[in-house]
């Protein structure tokens with residue numbers, strides 16, 4: 001934010017030379033007549049050509065003053081100072097040469113020249129310069145007299161003149177020195193005040209620029225007077241560039257309420273370009289408006305996420321309770337359905353035998369009438385598929401229940417960890433999913449055999465979930481090429497599962513790992529796979545990353561800390577390899 005006072009540069013400069021010189025020039029019109037008058041009085045005292053001295057002295061003083069004023073007006077204070085310095089140099093040369101030329105110490109020209117140059121010396125900027133000029137003036141008078149008169153210059157009348165002249169010169173020098181001291185003190189005070197105000201300006205500027213709120217001050221026309229860094233960043237400019245621009249113009253493309261709200265109060269603005277919601281406090285000034293905007297979008301999103309997470313947690317507790325309750329009946333349902341299928345087989349073969357016996361006994365007509373009955377024919381045709389469907393449904397319920405229970409039971413697993421060979425895990429999953437992977441021309445590559453410390457079953461679950469997702473990501477028209485790769489990277493084991501399937505839309509990316517988030521049709525997805533995978537990987541001290549481009553495919557990378565030599569040396573038991581049932585692939 002630019003808070004510098006709106007003053008012209010000359011007024012902000014610590015040394016105001018122009019004003020000071022004007023003041024001293026005015027003073028000269030007081031000091032110089034006194035000087036002339038005293039000089040004339042000296043002449044009168046010694047009885048020599050007083051009036052002609054007065055006239056000549058007055059004329060030179062007027063000439064000098066006028067030239068100084070003209071110089072100051074035409075070329076400014078710097079030229080005047082230069083002129084004053086030249087004049088002061090003449091103090092030494094002029095009176096002494098005049099006295100010598102005339103051979104007469106009482107020549108009016110000598111006094112006139114002296115008066116003029118001493119007066120000019122008053123405007124010199126430093127007290128020491130004025131003192132030097134004064135001293136040289138006195139010395140020049142004495143030297144001139146000595147040159148013109150020789151030893152007779154020490155006559156009482158000459159000495160009296162020197163005394164009066166030196167007194168006047170000293171008075172001028174003293175007054176001038178006093179004024180210069182005053183000025184220097186004032187200048188110092190001014191410099192300190194300006195430095196203080198500059199420091200305060202910088203403090204305020206830094207404070208305003210550190211504010212997260214967007215602050216903008218506009219004038220009565222709606223033009224920006226000041227804006228802080230946050231506002232400038234939102235408007236895509238630098239604070240100084242915004243000065244003088246209309247707010248409407250600086251925020252072109254943003255909602256109109258940014259500039260149309262003019263009354264005191266609080267306005268809520270949904271800004272799609274800044275992808276957030278702002279609460280803008282509008283305050284009217286005498287000739288403008290201050291707007292302070294707070295980004296409340298992120299806070300609200302966070303709150304919504306918290307509420308959502310709360311709901312999910314409650315749902316998780318509920319789900320695990322339900323899963324627990326469903327588990328036993330489901331197991332017995334699956335078991336009984338399996339048995340039923342066996343019974344059906346037995347009935348069917350008995351039925352076939354009975355039919356054969358009936359036909360042998362010549363009762364074929366009764367048998368075919370019986371078999372031809374609609375409900376019997378229907379029952380024989382539908383019983384097997386219905387049972388198969390029931391078994392598939394029961395298996396699915398079992399999977400969902402297992403996933404749900406793994407989700408909530410993970411923390412209390414408490415089973416001892418083992419050294420798990422990830423290569424064996426990847427190979428087991430690849431074998432289980434062999435037919436689907438073959439169809440997807442999958443490339444399974446174990447570059448390094450890396451072991452991790454953990455639970456084999458859970459790690460199999462993670463890789464399997466990713467592989468099943470990759471298989472299910474196929475996109476009708478395009479080939480879905482899958483790559484499963486295991487390698488070591490530093491201290492980590494990396495399992496990468498990539499596909500060229502339909503990809504994941506950006507809006508879904510944030511929600512992928514939420515329990516129950518699924519885009520698959522009912523019966524195909526439960527939305528628990530990734531959430532389970534993430535909680536397992538996190539419990540193993542690892543992480544899952546995902547990169548995806550809609551229409552191009554997705555890559556999931558699991559990073560797990562590789563088991564170090566210490567774990568091997570400590571004799572952590574190795575997990576035994578166990579083949580997976582291919583049916584596991586129908587995870588969902």
Ligand code: ADP
Pocket residue numbers: 465469470473499501502503504512517518519520524525526527528529530531554588
């Ligand atoms: P489910 O597979 O049962 O739906 P997940 O938690 O495994 O549950 O996956 C959640 C969602 O993430 C899926 O419904 C799908 O939209 C998306 N997803 C996961 N993996 C992929 C992938 N490889 N390609 C495209 N989408 C994916």
